[in-house]
Amino acid sequence: MAVRGNLEDSENRHETAGPEKLKQVGRSYPLHDAEAKATGRIRYTGDMSLQGMLCARILFSPLPHARIRRIDAAGALALPGVYGVFTHENTPDVLYNSQVWYAGQEALKDERLFPDTVRYIGDRVAAVVAANEQTAAKALGLIKVDYEELPAVFEAEQALRTDVPVPALAPWASPFFSKEISVGHVDECFEAPDAVVIEDRVETPKIHHAALEPHVCVAYPDHNGKITVLTPCQILYSVRLVVATVLGLPFNKVRVLKTPMGGSFGGKQEVTLEPLAAFFALATGRPVKIQLTRHESIISTRTRTKTIGYVRTAWDKAGNLLARDLKTVIDTGAYTSNGAIIGMAMGKKAFRLYRIPNQRYRTESVHTNTPVAGAARGYGSPQIHAITEINIDHAARRLGIDPVKLRLRNLVRPGDLDAGGGPPLGQAQIIACVAEGAKAFGWAQRRDAPHGTGRFRRGAGMACATHSNGYFGGFQDFTTMTLRMLEDGSMILNSGIQDLGCGTVTSMKQIIAEVMAISPDRIEAPEGDTETSPYDVGSQASRVTHVAGACALHTAGKLKEKLCREAAKLLECAPDEVILQSERIRSAAHPEKDCSYGEMVSLIQEKNRTEIIITETFQAQDNPGSYGADFVEVEVDTWTGLVRVVEVLAVHDVGRAINPGFVRGQIYGGVQMGIGYALTEDIAVDPVSGRAKGDRFSRYHLVNMPDMPPVRVILIEKGGDLGPFGAKSIGEIATCPTAPAVVNAVNQALGTNLETLPLTPERILRALACQ
Incomplete structure (x- = not known):
């Protein structure tokens, strides 16, 4: 990932200081297997x-x-x-x-x-x-x-036509899933005589995940x-x-x-x-x-859903968002996979970003004779935020209100409830993301700068997004961990965690190390094995840091209690008089009774006939929103239709960064995926043959190192939610606001209303020709 000379800027962190002084949490330790990967010793x-x-x-x-x-x-x-x-x-x-x-x-x-x-x-x-x-x-x-x-059907809306034979698709008629969520009085708001109504049809593509490992x-x-x-x-x-x-x-x-x-x-x-x-x-x-080969992985495994979104918003002239009517058509491909869930996942995000008293969301999932869609980073959030954030920028142009000011007027506040009936939003710091981001980006100056009238034109855009922190309020969400201190003072965490390369193992070690006053290097945390590991729901739904991390915190706390309780018997003091510090243990009343963790564990086994081990099952208790806002400047070549992203500022409400280096790394990668989603990536199924055009990397265009702009990161760390030390997710939301921010910047540069992703040169030139 190319992040050019901007690490100093990306270190910006805005925290609310807590009463605790943390020693391990908040430090940028490397991945637990970084050296093995760098030297080629790891066996994939x-x-x-x-x-x-x-x-x-x-x-x-x-x-x-x-x-x-x-x-x-x-x-x-x-x-x-x-x-x-x-x-x-x-x-x-x-x-x-x-x-x-x-x-x-x-x-x-x-x-x-x-x-x-x-x-x-x-x-x-x-x-x-x-x-x-x-x-x-x-x-x-x-x-x-x-x-x-x-017979075959390749387009989602074609699958909805009544004249399409059912056997062409699946044993079920399309849509095979439909659902509606509604609050307030949507239709009445659109019929109000003073309402300004903005309508858009936004289309997002099927994309390949493009992991290095097929x-x-x-x-x-x-x-x-x-x-x-x-x-x-x-x-x-x-x-x-x-x-x-x-x-x-x-x-x-x-x-x-x-x-x-x-x-x-x-x-x-x-x-x-x-x-x-x-x-x-x-x-x-x-x-x-x-x-599989790369070609086989692209055509035969999973893609992100191609999604068509119809969105209408009703505004008053002051810029208050009165109502929104949303409809999505989800192309889940040839098999069902998550097609009955992904549309609802999109809809739930639509109720958790803006204060909208009247909103209706409808979704329909259909089968087509195309590659199967499934889970992809953001699980519906990139699609729904592309749909809604492009529409909000369209509204800002029509109302003559700055896009930042329009959003600040309507965004949710900390402590707001979910209008759609989901869990409370928690410490939702999206206003802080937008306000601080606009200031750091120089939004007013960039937005008011001349776009240019020649071949190259510049524009600035931004977008907001929200994502979840687990399954609480929807599905079961719990995890079990066993933590054990050994006779030399080292520790083993036995759990079902699965590190996707984002630092889960190291983060769990840091959380435990903070509680136990030990170095993370002294903790071993093997990844999951269904024969020996306790149950875990999996590395999905942005739940790992918030839920599994909370389990690690609680388990470590219970282990600390047991260690102090058993040590107190040998130190002849009360458990609350036992002090753990720098992997040594002593009595506050008798500091001369001092020994290492290993010595104490050995004594406990010998004298107390017990082991320092704890098994804890933790159930999620909240599901606050993670929030982010991206600010982007682009330069568009009006002769070729090519877009160069000049700079990106990503501001994210993460509650508390357990490992700031990991958090920034996730954001850099998320921005890269988001730029590709906006400009280049598309499997693009041929509407006649049904063959994927982007079926290999020579035809599927990723944003590579030379194309990456400088990326600055600001972390908003105000805590307050129930994750470990207040931590919230970043892995999925990191990519969600980028694509609509890029599209909004291009539209601002050109005076267009492009709504079909990716913004290929052909689409840009076609829009310019129609002006």
């Missing part, structure tokens, strides 16, 4: 080679919708080194949903290992398991498939019928649930271990390769690895 899943391991390759559908009449695998099976060819004819026909994360969760089940009717280009037709990758690839080319082509999985069986799955996943227990369901195994016969991850951004949140690898390993009795 793709690096693993087990004795006797086989390689699996998948044959993907070349057609968007077709019934498989016949598969001839004789040629492939005759090839030396081939251990099996698998199709819908010799694999389980169990239907599942790839996004369920707990047993009993309601979801439409429409996916199986291999279907008899393929629904998109990239659907699974067959797989070869062979001695090596070369043999498997050669065998794929020997499989002959006879298809009966069927999708990969290893599975191996043992002699007792147990299958072990090694996977860089986000939700261990989701993998166990789906694999056990598909294979018909009890949960205790499926073991899932989280391996080091080379990036996910939601792309590895859902279960894709794991049940395949597990089945192949059981069928062959050998370890099996599946590793």
Whole structure:
């Protein structure tokens, strides 16, 4: 990530000082595995080679919708080194949903290992398991498939038409999910004679997560019928649930271990390769690895939903937002995945950013014969904020009010309730984000600067966003941890945490170290293993720091109580007289009775016959909003339609930064993804053939190092919520305000009202030609 010479600026932190003086929390420790990654010593899943391991390759559908009449695998099976060819004819026909994360969760089940009717280009037709990758690839080319082509639908709104045959999409008619949330008297506000009504249709694209590590999985069986799955996943227990369901195994016969991850951004949140690898390993009795190419990852795993948003807002002339009417059409692709949840996730964010007394949100999710959509960084927030923030800037132009002033008039305040019925917003510091950001960015001067009338034109834009801190108020959200102090004073945290490369392991260590007066380096925190780790909901929903971190805090507090209680017996004092400091323990009344943690733990085991260990289950108790505002300056080349982002200022309300370096790192990466979302990234399914145009990096355009602008970061740290030391999430919201801020800056520079993302040169030139 290119962040050019601006680390001093990015250190800006605005805190409300608390009574405690923290020593470990608030420091920028490196990732726990940073050195291993930098030196190449870490073993990613793709690096693993087990004795006797086989390689699996998948044959993907070349057609968007077709019934498989016949598969001839004789040629492939005759090839030396081939251990099996698998199709819908010799694999389980169990239907599942790839996004369920707990047993009993309601979801439409429409996916199986291999279907008899393929629904998109990239659907699974067959797989070869062979001695090596070369043999498997050669065998794929020997499989002959006879298809009966069927009608296909590639556009979400086309799927809603009554003349489209249902079999072209799925067993359910479209929309397969619809919902409405409404408060106040929306229609009356739009009918008011003095209301200024602003309408927009905003469209966001399907995008690829673009993690450096493509999708990969290893599975191996043992002699007792147990299958072990090694996977860089986000939700261990989701993998166990789906694999056990598909294979018909009890949960205790499926073991899932989280391996080091080379990036996910939601792309590895859902279960894709794991049940395949597990089945192949059981069928062959050998370890099996599946590793996709970049092209295969793009077309066959998951994308962000393509979303069409219709938004109407009613304003008075002073700039008060009277009412908003929102409708989203969600393109979930060929299989349901999270299509029944993502639209609601978008809608809930719409009620948590502005004070809108009258609002209606409607959503419809449809199937199309396109790559499957699923979890992606922000889980609906990038889409809904693009829709609403572009509309608010449009309103500012129509009303003749500065966009910052218009937002400040209508944004939520700390302590506000969620008008949509969700949990209270907590210490919502979005006004501080906007006010301090505008000042630091020099908003007034940049906004009033001449745009230029020649080839290059400059503009400034901004946007706001909110995101969640877990599932409280919607789904179950709890986690269990066991913390143990060993005989040398070092510690082990046993939990189900899964580090996505963002610093979860180190953050948990810092929280515990703060409570226990110990160095984080003295704490070991292995990642999750379903056979030995306590249950955790997973690294999703921006819950890890706020909820799992709170569990670490509570568990450490309980361990400290036990250590003091047991030490007091030996020090002959009251527990509240025991002092822990710099990994030593003593009595306040008798400071000469001083020993190391290790010495005390050994004495406790010898004399008190007990162990310093605690297991704690923590249930989330709040779900405040995380908030952010991005300020952007752009330069547009009116001859070519190319946009250069000149500078970005990102201001985020994080409550408390456990590790400021990690927080800034998340924001830099989020800004990079947001710029790509606004300007270049689009899988772009061809409306005639159904083939993805951006199906490899040579055709899918990421924002690379030379294109990155200077990025400044300001952290607002006012605490007050129930996360550890007041901490809130940053990983997902970091990317949410960037794209609409860029679009708003381009529209300000050109005097346009561009509403379809990404703003490709063709779209920009077309808009200029229409002026």
